[in-house]
Structure formats: structure tokens, C-alpha cells
Amino acid sequence: MNHFFWPTPFQNVKNINKHAVLDLIRFTPGGISRAALALRMDLSRAAMTAIVNDLLEVELVRETESRNGQSGRPPIILEINPARGNVVGIDMGATHLTIALADFSARVIDEIEIPFDITQGPIPCLAQVEALLTELLEKNDMRLEHILAIGMGVPGPIVNQAGMVISPPIMPGWDGYPIRLEMESKWNIPVSLNNDAELGMLGEWAYGAGRGEEHLAYIKVGSGIGAGLLLNGQVYQGATGSAGEIGHLTIEENGPLCDCGSNGCLEALAGGKAIARQAREVALSSTRTLLSSMGPPEELTARDVAAAARRGDLPSQQIIARAGSHLGIAIAGMVNLFNPRVVVIGGGVSQIGDLLLQPIRDTVRRRSLAGAAQVVKINTAILRRRSSIMGAIVQALSTALHQVADKKETQPGP
Amino acid sequence: MNHFFWPTPFQNVKNINKHAVLDLIRFTPGGISRAALALRMDLSRAAMTAIVNDLLEVELVRETESRNGQSGRPPIILEINPARGNVVGIDMGATHLTIALADFSARVIDEIEIPFDITQGPIPCLAQVEALLTELLEKNDMRLEHILAIGMGVPGPIVNQAGMVISPPIMPGWDGYPIRLEMESKWNIPVSLNNDAELGMLGEWAYGAGRGEEHLAYIKVGSGIGAGLLLNGQVYQGATGSAGEIGHLTIEENGPLCDCGSNGCLEALAGGKAIARQAREVALSSTRTLLSSMGPPEELTARDVAAAARRGDLPSQQIIARAGSHLGIAIAGMVNLFNPRVVVIGGGVSQIGDLLLQPIRDTVRRRSLAGAAQVVKINTAILRRRSSIMGAIVQALSTALHQVADKKETQPGP
DNA sequence: GCCCAAATGTTAGACTGCTTGACAAATTAA
DNA sequence: TTAATTTGTCAAGCAGTCTAACATTTGGGC
Numbered sequence: 001m002n003h004f005f006w007p008t009p010f011q012n013v014k015n016i017n018k019h020a021v022l023d024l025i026r027f028t029p030g031g032i033s034r035a036a037l038a039l040r041m042d043l044s045r046a047a048m049t050a051i052v053n054d055l056l057e058v059e060l061v062r063e064t065e066s067r068n069g070q071s072g073r074p075p076i077i078l079e080i081n082p083a084r085g086n087v088v089g090i091d092m093g094a095t096h097l098t099i100a101l102a103d104f105s106a107r108v109i110d111e112i113e114i115p116f117d118i119t120q121g122p123i124p125c126l127a128q129v130e131a132l133l134t135e136l137l138e139k140n141d142m143r144l145e146h147i148l149a150i151g152m153g154v155p156g157p158i159v160n161q162a163g164m165v166i167s168p169p170i171m172p173g174w175d176g177y178p179i180r181l182e183m184e185s186k187w188n189i190p191v192s193l194n195n196d197a198e199l200g201m202l203g204e205w206a207y208g209a210g211r212g213e214e215h216l217a218y219i220k221v222g223s224g225i226g227a228g229l230l231l232n233g234q235v236y237q238g239a240t241g242s243a244g245e246i247g248h249l250t251i252e253e254n255g256p257l258c259d260c261g262s263n264g265c266l267e268a269l270a271g272g273k274a275i276a277r278q279a280r281e282v283a284l285s286s287t288r289t290l291l292s293s294m295g296p297p298e299e300l301t302a303r304d305v306a307a308a309a310r311r312g313d314l315p316s317q318q319i320i321a322r323a324g325s326h327l328g329i330a331i332a333g334m335v336n337l338f339n340p341r342v343v344v345i346g347g348g349v350s351q352i353g354d355l356l357l358q359p360i361r362d363t364v365r366r367r368s369l370a371g372a373a374q375v376v377k378i379n380t381a382i383l384r385r386r387s388s389i390m391g392a393i394v395q396a397l398s399t400a401l402h403q404v405a406d407k408k409e410t411q412p413g414p
Numbered sequence: 415m416n417h418f419f420w421p422t423p424f425q426n427v428k429n430i431n432k433h434a435v436l437d438l439i440r441f442t443p444g445g446i447s448r449a450a451l452a453l454r455m456d457l458s459r460a461a462m463t464a465i466v467n468d469l470l471e472v473e474l475v476r477e478t479e480s481r482n483g484q485s486g487r488p489p490i491i492l493e494i495n496p497a498r499g500n501v502v503g504i505d506m507g508a509t510h511l512t513i514a515l516a517d518f519s520a521r522v523i524d525e526i527e528i529p530f531d532i533t534q535g536p537i538p539c540l541a542q543v544e545a546l547l548t549e550l551l552e553k554n555d556m557r558l559e560h561i562l563a564i565g566m567g568v569p570g571p572i573v574n575q576a577g578m579v580i581s582p583p584i585m586p587g588w589d590g591y592p593i594r595l596e597m598e599s600k601w602n603i604p605v606s607l608n609n610d611a612e613l614g615m616l617g618e619w620a621y622g623a624g625r626g627e628e629h630l631a632y633i634k635v636g637s638g639i640g641a642g643l644l645l646n647g648q649v650y651q652g653a654t655g656s657a658g659e660i661g662h663l664t665i666e667e668n669g670p671l672c673d674c675g676s677n678g679c680l681e682a683l684a685g686g687k688a689i690a691r692q693a694r695e696v697a698l699s700s701t702r703t704l705l706s707s708m709g710p711p712e713e714l715t716a717r718d719v720a721a722a723a724r725r726g727d728l729p730s731q732q733i734i735a736r737a738g739s740h741l742g743i744a745i746a747g748m749v750n751l752f753n754p755r756v757v758v759i760g761g762g763v764s765q766i767g768d769l770l771l772q773p774i775r776d777t778v779r780r781r782s783l784a785g786a787a788q789v790v791k792i793n794t795a796i797l798r799r800r801s802s803i804m805g806a807i808v809q810a811l812s813t814a815l816h817q818v819a820d821k822k823e824t825q826p827g828p
Numbered sequence: 829g830c831c832c833a834a835a836t837g838t839t840a841g842a843c844t845g846c847t848t849g850a851c852a853a854a855t856t857a858a
Numbered sequence: 859t860t861a862a863t864t865t866g867t868c869a870a871g872c873a874g875t876c877t878a879a880c881a882t883t884t885g886g887g888c
Contacts, residue, residue, distance in 0.1 A: 015845080035865055047846055049867060072864025073854040157785050166785045215653040227751070231645055238753025239629040242785035245750040250743045250781050252667070262781045329664045333747055336659040337641070339652025367664050367676045371571050371580045371656035429874080449836055461875050463838060486835025487883040 017043065021051050022405055025061060026080045026105075026397070027206060033066075033075030052078060058407050059084050060104075080105045080401070086142065087400050089392030090129060090152040091196065094118050094170055094223055098386075099132050101140055102393045104401065106207070110140050111389070118155070121173030126182065148403065150189055151396030153196035153388050154179065155224065157242035163193040166242070169259040170224055190403065192395045196220065197244055198235060199391030200381070201228030204344045206394045208382040215340040218387065219246060219331065220347035223272040228391075231338065247271065249330045266330045270323035272302040272349050278322075279305045282315045289315040306352040317355065324356045328363020335368040335376050346381035353380065431457065435465050436819050439475060440494050440519075440811070441620060447480075447489030466492060472821050473498050474518075494519045494815070500556065501814050503806030504543060504566040505610065508532050508584055508637060513546050515554055516807045518815065520621070524554050525803070532569070535587035540596065562817065564603055565810030567610035567802050568593065569638065571656035577607040580656070583673040584638055604817070606809045610634065611658055612649060613805030614795070615642030618758045620808045622796040629754040632801065633660060633745065634761035637686040642805075645752065661685065663744045680744045684737035686716040686763050692736075693719045696729045703729040720766040731769065738770045742777020749782040749790050760795035767794065 021037055032040075038048040055061040055078075062081040066074055082105035091098040097116035101109045112132060118125060137143060156168030163180025165171055180193040194202075201210070201218035210216040216230040225247030229236040237243050247267035248260050255264025256274070268274055282289055283297040290313040291297075294304050309316035331343060343364075345357065361378050368376075381387045435451055446454075452462040469475040469492075476495040480488055496519035505512040511530035515523045526546060532539060551557060570582030577594025579585055594607040608616075615624070615632035624630040630644040639661030643650040651657050661681035662674050669678025670688070682688055696703055697711040704727040705711075708718050723730035745757060757778075759771065775792050782790070795801045 017845085033865075044847055045866065046848085046868080050845075067855095070864070071856040071862070073866075075865060157783075159785060167783075229751075231650060232648055234646055236645060236752075238786065239755040240753055240785060240789050242783065243751060243753040245753075245783050245786065248750050248781075248783050249747040250665075253665070253743065260783055329667065333663040334751060336662050337643075337657060337748060337751060339654055339657040339659075341653040367662075369656065369659050369662050369674055371573060371654060372652065372659065375654050431874085447836075458876055459837065460839080460877080464874075484835070485833070485885045487837075489836060 017041065017047075018051050018054060018405060019402055021048070022055060022060065022401055025055075025078055026401065027212070029211075031064060031077035031079035033077055035075055037078075055405065058404055060401060060404055082107060084404065085148045085400060086146055087393060087396035088133065088136070088147050088150045089389050089396055090133075090150065091199070091389040091392055092116070092118065092125070092129070092152065092154050093196065093388075094155055097128065097132060098389050099129070099136055100389050100393060101136055101142070102397075104397065106390070106393055106397060108393070110136060112136055112139075118170070118174075119172055122177040122179065122182075126179075129183075130186070144187060144189065147189055149396040149400035150183070150187070150191045151199070151392035151394070151399070152179075152183070152191060152193050153199040153392050154193065155196050155226070157195055157240075157245070158193055159241045163191075190399045192399055194391070194395060195226065195228065195237075195241075195244070196388045197226035198228035198237070199389075199395065200346050200387035201230055201344070201391065202235070202394045203383055203387040203390030203392075204346065204381055205230055207390055208387060209344045209379045210342045213340075213342050215338065216342050216344070217334060217338060217340045218344045218346055218381070219327075219350075220388075221271065221327065221345060221349040222347040225267045225271050225327075225347075227334070229338070246330055246334060249333060251326050251329055266326060270326040270330075270349075275302040275305055275319060275323055275349065276300055278319045279316070282319065286315065289313055291316060302349055302352075306349075306355070309352070309355055320352060320355050321359045323349075324359030325363050327356070328360040329367060331360060331378070332364045332367035332373075335364060335372045339372040340376060343376060343378045344381050344387075345378065346384070346387045348385070350380050351384065429465075431455065431461075432465050432468060432819060433816055435462070436469060436474065436815055439469075439492055440815065441626070443625075445478060445480075445491035445493035447491055449489055451492075469819065472818055474815060474818055496521060498818065499562045499814060500560055501807060501810035502547065502550070502561050502564045503803050503810055504547075504564065505613070505803040505806055506530070506532065506539070506543070506566065506568050507610065507802075508569055511542065511546060512803050513543070513550055514803050514807060515550055515556070516811075518811065520804070520807055520811060522807070524550060526550050526553075532584065532588075533586055536591040536593065536596075540593075543597075544600070558601060558603065561603055563810040563814035564597070564601070564605045565613070565806035565808070565813070566593075566597070566605060566607050567613040567806050568607065569610050569640070571609055571654075571659070572607055573655045577605075604813045606813055608805070608809060609640065609642065609651075609655075609658070610802045611640035612642035612651070613803075613809065614760050614801035615644055615758070615805065616649070616808045617797055617801040617804030617806075618760065618795055619644055621804055622801060623758045623793045624756045627754075627756050629752065630756050630758070631748060631752060631754045632758045632760055632795070633741070633764075634802075635685065635741065635759060635763040636761040639681045639685050639741075639761075641748070643752070643754075660744055660748060663747060665740050665743055680740060684740040684744075684763075689716040689719055689733060689737055689763065690714055692733045693730070696733065700729065703727055705730060716763055716766075720769070723766070723769055734766060734769050735773045737763075738773030739777050741770070742774040743781060745774060745792070746778045746781035746787075749778060749786045753786040754790060757790060757792045758795050758801075759792065760798070760801045762799070764794050765798065 034048045038045045061078050064077045066077045082103040084104045089100045098113040100111040156165035156171045159166045162178035164176050165174050180191050184191045197220040200220050204210045214233040218228040220226050227244040227246040229244050248265045250264050251266050252264035256268045258265035258268035279291050279300040280297045283291040290308040305316045309320050448462045452459045475492050478491045480491045496517040498518045503514045512527040514525040570579035570585045573580045576592035579588050594605050598605045611634040614634050618624045628647040632642040634640050641658040641660040643658050662679045664678050665680050666678035670682045672679035672682035693705050693714040694711045697705040704722040719730045723734050
């Protein structure tokens with residue numbers, strides 16, 4: 001059924017089973033025993049003993065006791081050894097910068113967030129990132145040498161290994177700058193760079209509303225709109241890394257002009273910016289709305305609209321319902337194309353809650369085919385604004401853990 | 415980068431490399447040498463010798479000479495042994511039934527096509543399939559025992575291993591009928607069942623306009639519209655097998671009613687049926703068009719519109735251009751979401767050619783983001799109406815070849 | 829024609845990771 | 859206490875791959 005046509009058999013990875021076991025341990029909440037691992041991976045218990053011994057030897061994994069009601073010898077539960085090392089996750093948004101320090105079991109030790117302006121371009125922005133990283137480390141009595149990997153998210157598509165973004169409307173001045181290479185050579189730590197929606201998906205997949213799913217979409221509705229996709233259990237980035245650009249689906253052929261140059265894109269109808277614009281228009285043309293009493297119209301934000309709507313303001317509720325319905329059309333299209341099991345709605349605008357979610361669900365149910373519509377669950381992000389940063393930590397840990405797991409191979413020991 | 419989170423390590427396959435080599439041989443036009451295989455798979459030449467010996471032993475592969483201008487010992491080229499066996503491909507369309515007999519190198523030996531009506535339901539339709547299969551075999555002096563596998567396509571989403579379709583608007587009466595199981599138990603031959611657009615994609619991927627691509631979409635534009643997807647080099651079927659339903663993307667929020675119950679679906683605007691409907695409207699309301707002189711308006715088809723357009727009829731050209739533009743909006747959406755390298759346009763309506771293709775290309779270029787739009791190539795199907803049947807043969811061969819390759823394992827020999 | 833460089837394919841021995849089958853260990857049920 | 863059950867480990871053997879050496883077959887330079 002699910003066969004691979006162009007096989008790249010074992011990539012550059014030596015012992016694929018060891019790494020698979022490692023991932024299985026780290027993504028099983030509450031840990032897992034050798035016997036259960038053997039069953040899950042379709043290997044013998046003896047083989048699993050050998051693999052786990054390798055992981056114990058490099059102290060990646062630790063054993064804990066357990067008392068399960070079953071008859072028979074109780075299993076020894078294995079889990080990632082949190083104290084084995086630390087990683088850092090960085091979430092670079094359009095208007096904020098978040099940076100978090102985590103242990104090997106992905107528990108966040110400390111987190112700092114500051115306002116930020118990505119349009120300043122790479123040099124000043126990355127300097128700011130470095131300053132904040134230094135602050136975080138000093139605050140926690142750590143040095144860069146203690147960090148084994150860094151995961152970072154940016155709000156644009158990453159097109160190559162060097163970590164360049166291509167013509168991102170939201171990131172002027174960044175075009176062609178080798179973000180990943182620069183950071184890696186500056187800090188001498190492995191850096192993995194991903195699109196922020198991709199990381200949001202990963203975060204929700206690992207610890208949130210899409211836990212363990214194999215077909216998952218995460219829609220980040222902020223000032224812009226983007227999606228991160230997990231298909232057949234793999235992160236999907238497309239031929240050139242720019243998959244998931246749901247924000248530029250055409251919803252109204254002759255709709256408002258979008259930043260991307262096209263007309264009637266979802267982003268121009270339902271993004272945070274679009275919601276704020278509609279709020280301004282309403283505030284200027286009518287006084288029968290709370291929006292006209294929330295300060296100068298030109299400073300209204302999507303957050304204001306949400307607040308007014310929750311307080312019963314009808315025009316605000318209509319703006320949100322319309323945005324939800326437009327989002328629903330795009331998501332219905334995505335459901336028809338991808339047939340995912342779960343769609344997670346995240347990003348700032350998703351904090352509006354049911355006022356936005358209900359029209360999305362209604363529209364998707366009406367506008368996607370039965371087979372796909374019946375199975376798809378549409379939920380808000382459990383990790384809320386922290387989806388992306390958790391995804392960045394997941395990526396950093398993927399690098400760090402597997403690098404440590406390979407240690408035994410590369411260093412033959414005494 | 416492209417790591418798998420929930421690994422099912424070696425599935426039920428014993429020797430994954432042998433099967434990978436087999437696929438590499440069969441999809442490399444002109445054959446491939448042991449040395450090239452070793453390079454491609456990142457194995458040693460010694461290992462490749464052993465693997466190839468296994469394949470030679472069961473006569474799946476044969477050796478041919480070669481004279482390449484290179485210095486050094488000339489390679490022995492390996493290719494599939496066509497005489498090792500036969501398979502059958504079946505393409506069940508809404509209005510036609512095609513059935514083809516092929517050898518192990520996918521060369522078509524004979525092919526029969528008859529008019530057909532899928533709305534009659536499973537019992538009479540499958541009886542017709544059986545009759546046609548018998549006819550094909552008798553005509554070629556073969557018996558069912560000589561056929562090692564059958565691949566079959568149906569115009570609806572397949573939701574489980576039993577081969578059931580779910581509420582397909584185009585296939586009334588088939589809902590819940592276990593097509594694959596029925597045929598397999600009746601004929602006692604492995605049958606693989608797929609959606610016809612999926613098979614079209616496979617056909618074009620193997621022998622057509624998407625040869626060897628890893629990110630490929632095939633759009634079948636017939637009376638209905640569907641898509642088959644190859645993502646990360648894997649056939650993508652979604653969580654429940656109903657991925658690729660591009661025909662029901664909403665293009666005009668308040669557009670014409672679609673068979674699926676929604677409004678303004680692509681299919682209701684640009685499918686063959688929709689084109690015919692628009693032709694009727696034009697023919698009835700105006701006499702300044704060739705369409706009104708092509709027989710009774712209620713019998714006009716998309717084919718008539720294409721013919722009139724080619725003869726310079728402006729209203730017909732407008733109908734086609736509008737359909738192309740609507741298709742373009744949907745395909746642009748798909749390009750934004752999937753970022754494929756190639757989009758292949760197939761199905762009956764695609765035979766219209768550049769008149770349809772040009773507006774598609776223009777619209778996609780305008781309505782998809784730069785990163786994805788710059789790399790995507792949009793082409794018509796090279797195999798034309800035979801994409802799906804070739805895909806069915808590809809699937810049948812996947813079953814047959816790999817089954818023969820496992821023969822050595824299961825039958826220890828004398 | 830002769831020798832060498834270059835590439836392909838094969839062989840032998842070693843190594844790695846897995847399986848099987850037996851067994852020890854730790855618990856519950858009777 | 860004994861039996862049943864489940865987990866984890868050990869030893870022997872096997873399968874698939876690697877390395878290193880070698881045979882084979884061509885082209886090119888002399």
C-alpha cells in the first residue's frame with residue numbers, strides 16, 4: 001500500500017532502529033517498557049535489550065519503577081533522562097521574539113519574550129536574538145557550551161539547507177540571507193531552522209491537540225495566515241520548502257488586494273490585519289458599535305474586535321463570523337485535498353475562541369466532501385501562543401538526542 | 415530533515431533493499447547496471463551482486479549488453495524480464511470500461527474499451543468487467559492462471575482494505591460494496607484497487623509527464639474533477655483515503671449548485687458537465703455561435719465546445735477560457751498548499767489543449783506565491799486518455815513483481 | 829600490438845544486528 | 859506455597875552488509 005518508490009534506504013543514519021526507539025520513548029507520555037517497545041517496533045525483546053543498553057550507556061534514557069495491575073513481572077519503564085542536556089528554542093515572529101531554555105525531556109526551564117520588529121532585517125534582528133540568548137543563559141547560570149542544539153522558527157518559507165527565505169512579504173530584507181548557516185557558524189551549535197507554522201504543527205503534534213496523529217494540519221492565524229502539515233507521519237515541506245501557504249488561497253476572485261499582489265486571498269479577508277482593517281471601516285462609518293469607543297479607529301486591532309464581540313457588539317461579531325466563514329472555505333479546501341484527521345487552529349487570532357471556531361466548523365462541514373468531513377476534527381491549539389516555541393524545542397531535541405545517540409559509534413571509547 | 419516520527423521500521427517486508435532494487439530497475443528507462451544501483455542505493459557493489467543474484471534466480475531480471483563510450487569495463491545492464499509473467503489493468507470510468515493485458519515490463523499486449531454505465535451498480539457492472547476480462551484472455555490465448563495480479567481503478571475514493579467506496583456522487587449504489595474483496599475471492603488473484611485519479615498520477619509518474627518526480631499532482635478533468643497526489647515520493651491518500659478531491663474546492667462562494675450539495679465548486683464551474691451546460695445556455699440564447707448549429711442544444715458536449723472553439727467560435731473560446739481560469743484558481747490553491755514540482759492535467763477535457771492550458775498557467779502564475787509558482791511546471795498528460803490504465807498496470811506489477819521476488823524466501827526450493 | 833588506467837563485477841572473511849530458544853526475575857492468582 | 863504470567867537477559871546462530879583483494883573487459887597512449 002504505502003510503498004516508497006524512490007528509496008533512499010538508510011539515508012545517512014547508521015542504525016535506524018536505535019533512532020526509531022529513541023523517538024518512540026520520547027514521544028510516549030509516561031514512558032514505555034522494553035517489552036512494549038519490542039511489540040510496537042516488531043522486534044524481539046532480546047534485540048530491544050541491546051538497543052536500550054546502547055541508550056542507557058550514553059545516559060540518554062533512564063529507568064523508573066512501575067506498578068501496573070497486570071499479572072506477571074512488572075515492566076521497567078524507560079524515559080528520556082532530562083538531566084542529560086539542554087536545548088534552546090527560538091520563535092521569531094513578526095512582532096515578538098520568544099526564546100526558551102528546555103531540558104532533554106522538553107520541560108521548559110525558562111522563557112523570555114520581547115516585542116520585536118522583523119522588518120529591521122537580518123543583521124539587527126539576529127543581534128537582538130543573540131543578546132536575548134545571552135540574557136537567558138546568564139539568568140540560568142549557563143554557558144553556550146551547555147546547549148546541545150538550537151531550534152528556530154521564522155515566519156516565512158525556508159528554501160534550502162543554508163536556511164534562506166524567499167521573497168517573504170512579511171520579511172523584507174531577509175531574502176537570500178543564509179540564516180541557519182550564519183547562526184551555526186557564529187555559535188558553533190547545530191541550528192535547525194523551520195517555518196513557524198511548521199513548528200506550531202510539530203508542537204501541537206508532540207504535546208498538544210494533534211498528539212500522535214499521522215495526518216495533521218496546523219493553521220496559524222495571526223496578522224498573516226500559514227499552515228504546517230504532517231502527512232503520512234512526515235513533516236511536509238513540498239518540493240522547495242514552500243508548502244502550506246494557505247493564506248494565499250483565492251477565496252473571492254475579485255476580492256481585496258493582498259500583500260502578495262493577488263486579489264481576494266484568505267489572508268486579505270481573514271488575517272489579523274484584515275480584521276483590523278474591517279474594524280476601522282466599521283468604526284468610521286457607524287457609531288452604533290463599541291469599536292468607535294475603543295480609541296482612535298486607526299489604532300484598532302483584531303484583539304479589540306475580539307473584546308468587543310465578546311461584550312456583545314454585533315458588528316464585531318459579524319466581522320469575526322465572516323472571517324471564520326472565509327477561513328472555513330479555505331480549510332474545507334484543504335480538507336478536501338489532504339483529508340487530515342485533525343486541523344488545529346492556532347496563532348493570535350485563534351484566541352478569539354468559539355466565536356471564530358463555530359463558523360469555521362459549520363463552513364467546513366458544508367463545503368467539504370462527506371468522506372473527509374466526517375472524520376476531521378477541528379480544534380484550537382492546546383498550547384495556545386506557545387505552539388511554535390514548543391515545536392522549536394522538539395526540533396532542537398531531534399538534533400540533540402540523535403546526535404548523542406550516535407556518540408557511541410563515533411567515539412570508540414577507551 | 416525528512417525524518418519519520420512514528421516508525422514502522424521494516425513493515426512486513428523482509429528484505430527491503432531487494433524490493434527497493436527491484437523498483438529501481440523497473441522504473442529506470444533503458445535499464446541500469448549493478449554498479450549504478452550500488453551508487454544510487456548507497457550500498458557496496460558486493461551487496462548489490464548478492465541482491466541481483468536473488469532477482470536473477472527467480473528470473474525477474476535479465477541481463478543485456480551495452481557499449482557506453484566510457485573507458486573501463488562496460489557495465490552489464492539489468493532490466494525486468496518481460497516474459498516472466500503477465501498482469502491485467504482495469505480502468506472503470508463513469509461511461510467507459512477499459513481493460514488491458516501487459517507483460518512484466520509494462521508493455522501493453524492488448525487492450526479493449528467498451529461504453530459503460532457505472533450507475534447500474536456493482537453487480538451488473540462487475541459482471542461486465544468479468545465478461546470483458548474473459549474476452550481479453552481468450553483473444554490472447556491465455557487463462558486466468560497466467561495472470562499474476564490485477565490493478566483496477568474506480569472513479570471514487572476507496573476507504574478501506576476491503577475496497578469500499580464512500581458516498582461517491584458519481585457511483586450511486588456502490589456505497590459499502592467490498593469491491594476488492596469480491597473480485598479477489600472470485601478470481602483468486604491479488605487485486606489492488608485505487609482511485610482513478612491516483613492511478614492517472616501513477617501512470618504519468620512512471621511513463622508520462624511526471625516521470626521520476628517526488629512531488630507531483632495529476633488533475634483529472636472529465637465530467638467530474640479529481641486529483642491524484644505524490645508527496646515526498648509516496649502516494650498520498652489521506653487519513654481515510656479521500657485525499658485529492660480538488661473538484662469540490664469552493665471557487666465562487668455563491669456559484670452554481672454542485673452535485674455534492676455545496677455551491678460554486680470547481681466541478682460545477684469547469685467540469686465536463688458544467689462546460690456542456692454552459693454551451694447549452696449559449697446555444698439557446700444566441701444564434702451568433704457555431705454551438706447553435708451543432709445539433710440539438712440538449713445534446714451538446716464538452717467535446718463539441720472544444721471543436722467549435724478550435725474553429726474560431728468566440729463564445730466557445732470564452733467558455734473554455736473561463737473554465738481554465740477557474741481551474742487555475744483551484745490549481746493555484748493546490749500549488750500554494752503542496753508546492754509540487756509538476757502538475758499534470760489529464761482526463762477528457764484536457765484534450766482541448768492550449769486553449770484550456772494557457773488560462774490555467776496564467777492564473778496559477780498570478781495566484782500562487784512566488785516560491786511555489788516559480789518552480790511548478792504545468793503540462794498535459796503525455797499518456798492522454800491512457801494515464802489511468804497505465805497506472806492500474808503499474809499497481810498490478812507492484813503486487814506481482816514483489817510477490818515473485820519473495821518467492822525464494824517462502825519456497826525454500828528442492 | 830602492448831601496457832596501463834579505469835570501471836565493473838565477484839569472492840572471501842569479518843562484523844553487526846537480528847532471531848530463536850532457554851532461562852532467570854518479579855509479580856498476581858489460586 | 860505453587861502455578862501462571864509477563865519482563866528482561868543470555869548464548870548460539872543466521873542473514874545481510876562491508877572491506878579488501880582480485881578477475882574481467884574496455885579505451886587510450888606509446
